[in-house]
Amino acid sequence: MTKQPQPTDPAGESSTLVAEPTAEQEAPAVLADSSAGRSPAQQAWTRLKRDRASMIALVVTVLFILAAVCSPLLSSVEGWGPIQPDLKAINPDTGNFPIGSFGGVSGHHWLGVEPGTGFDVFSRLIYGLRTSLIVAITAAVISTVIGVVVGLAAGYFGGKIDTALNWIMNVMLAFPQLLFIIAVTPVITNAFTTNAHGGTSETLQLSAIIAIIALFGWAYTARLVRGQVLSLREREFIDAARIMGAGWRHILFKQLLPNLWAPILISFALAVPINIATEAALSFLGVGVVPPNPDLGGMLNAATQYYLYDPTYLAVPGVALLVVVLAMNLLGDGVRDALDPRANRS
Template identity: 45%
Template sequence: MTAPSSELDSHLAVDRGPDTLLTEVVSKSPMRLAVARFRKDKLSMVSLVVVVLFFLLAISAPILVAADLIDPLKNDTDLLDEYGLPLGSFGGISGDHWLGVEPGGGRDALARLWYGTTFSLSIAIAATIIAMFIGVVAGIVSGAAGGWVDAIIGRAIDLTLAFPQTLMLLALSAVGLAFVEEILGVPRGNPAAAVYVVGVLGLFGWTAVARIVRGQVLSLREREFVQASQMIGASRFRIYFREILPNLWAPILVTFTLMMPAFVSAEAALSFLGVGISAPTPTLGNILTDALRYADSAFLYFFFPALLIAIIVVSFNLLGDGLRDALDPKGHR
C-alpha cells in the first residue's frame, strides 16, 4: 500500500480496504486557484487590509461629520501662538488632537486628514471609472473590429498622448470650469472644481487602458468561442461585450488597482498647481500644499499628509502587483 504524495495537495486519499487506496480528485476553479496564490503572498494580503481600511475610513468620515463627532472646518485660534503656530510640542499633539492642529487656522489635523481622504479617494475612484469605461470600450472595439476602426482609435490614442496634459490642464482650467458651471449646471466653487478634475483625469487617462485591453482582445478574437459566435450570426455587440468582455476581467481589475494611486497622486499635484478643490474643504492634495508653507516650523503637519499619500499609493501598487501575479497562472512569483 503506497501513501499519497504530499505534493498533490489537491487530492484526498480515501481508504476503501486493506488492499485498496483510492484517490479522490478535488477540482479547483481558476478563481479558487487565484485566491490561493494571492493568499500565499503575505505582502499582498497586508496591502489588501490597508486598502480596505482606507475605504472604511473614507466612508465613515462623512458619517462622523454629520454626527458632529469630528469637525474638519472648525477654527480654534486659542490653540495657536501669536505667529499662528500650534502651541505645545510636536505641532500641538494632545489628547484632544491626536495629530496636532493646523497652523494658521487651529483646525484639527486628524479630522482634516480623515475627511480629506474621503474627497481624494472619491475623486480618484470617479476618474478611474471614467477612464476604465472609455478605455475598455475603445480597446475592445479597436482590437475586435480591426481595419479602419482600429486605425482611427489608434490615432485618437496617439493624439491624446501627444498633448502636454499638465500644461493643458492649467491653460484650459478657466474654460473648463466655465463649461462645467454654465453648461453642466454644477454649482460654482469646489463642486465645479471637483467635476473638472474628475473629467480631465478620466478623459486623459483612458489611453493606457485601451492599449492593454486591445492587446488582450487581439489574442481572444481568434479563439474558438468567438469564431463560433460569428458563425451563428451573433451581433457585434454580443461578441464584444458578452463573449470577449467577461474574459478581460483580470487585466481590468489589475489596471484599476494600479490606476487608482496614480489619480490620488495626480489630485495632489493639481492642488499644488492651483487646480482642484480649495481650502477650507480638505483633500490630501490641498492639505499637503498648505503644509508646504510650514514644512520648517511645523514639520509634522507636513509629514502626516505626505506619509498618508505615500501609504495609499504604495498599498494600491502592491495590491495591483499581487493581483497580477495571482491572476496570471503562467507568471513566476
C-alpha cells in the same frame, strides 16, 4: 525454464508487492485536488492570500477607505469639523502656531491643528482622503469603461475603425498629461463650475477634475484591451459563434468581454493610485480643490509655509499620501500576479 512462483497471501491467492507512494509523490495529487472545482476567481484569491505584502497592502487600503467613508462619524467623535477653527489652540504671539508640542497634538486634537487657521488636522486628513478617493475611483471607473469600449471596437472591427481609434490612442498617450491637466483644469473650473452666487461649487469642481483625469486616462486601458481582443478574435470559440449566426453584440459582450475581466481589473487597480497622486498634485499646485475645502494636496501646499517651524503638519498628510499610494500600488501588483498563473512567485 521454470516460472518463479508469486508470493501468496494467507488466503492462498497470489499477490504482488507494490511500493507505497512517498510524501513527495503524493504532494502533486493533493495540490491538484485542492484546486479542482474552484473558479478562476477563487484560485486567484488563494494565490493572493499567499502574498504577504499584498495582504498587508489590502488591510491598509481597507482601513484608509473605511476612514474616508466614516469621516463624518470619526470627525464627530473627535469633536471638530474640517473647516471648524479652534483659535484657542494657536498662539497669536508666535505667528498663530499651535500651542504645545508636535503641532498641538492633544486629546482634543488627535493629530494637532493647522498653523495659521487652527483647523483640526485629523478631521481635514480623513475628509481629504474621502475627496481623493472619490475623485480617483470615479475617474478610474469612467476611464476604464471608455477604454474597454474603445478597445473592444478597435480590436474586433479592425480596418478603418481600428486605424482611427488607434491614432486617437497614440495622440492621447503622446500628450504630456500632467502638464496639460495643470493648464486645462483652471480654465474648465472657472468656466463651468461657478454657481449663482459667484463662488465655486465643490461638487461641480470635483466633477470637472474627475472628467479631466478620466479624459486623459482611458487610452492605457484601451490599448491593453485592444491587444487582448486581437488575439482572442481568432480563437475557435469566436469562429464557432460566427458560424452559429451570432451577431457582433453577442460576440463582443458575451464571448470576448467575459475573457477580458482579468486585464481590466488589473488596469483599474493600478489606475486608482495614479489618480490619487494626480489629484493631490493638482491641489498642491493650486489648480485642484480650492481651500478651505479639505484635500491632501492642499494640506501639503499649506504646510510648505510652516515646515521649518512645524514639520508635524507637513509629515501627517505627506506620510498618509505616501502610505495610501504605496499600499494601492502593491495591491495592484498583487492582483496582477494573482490573476496571472504564469507569474513567478517564491
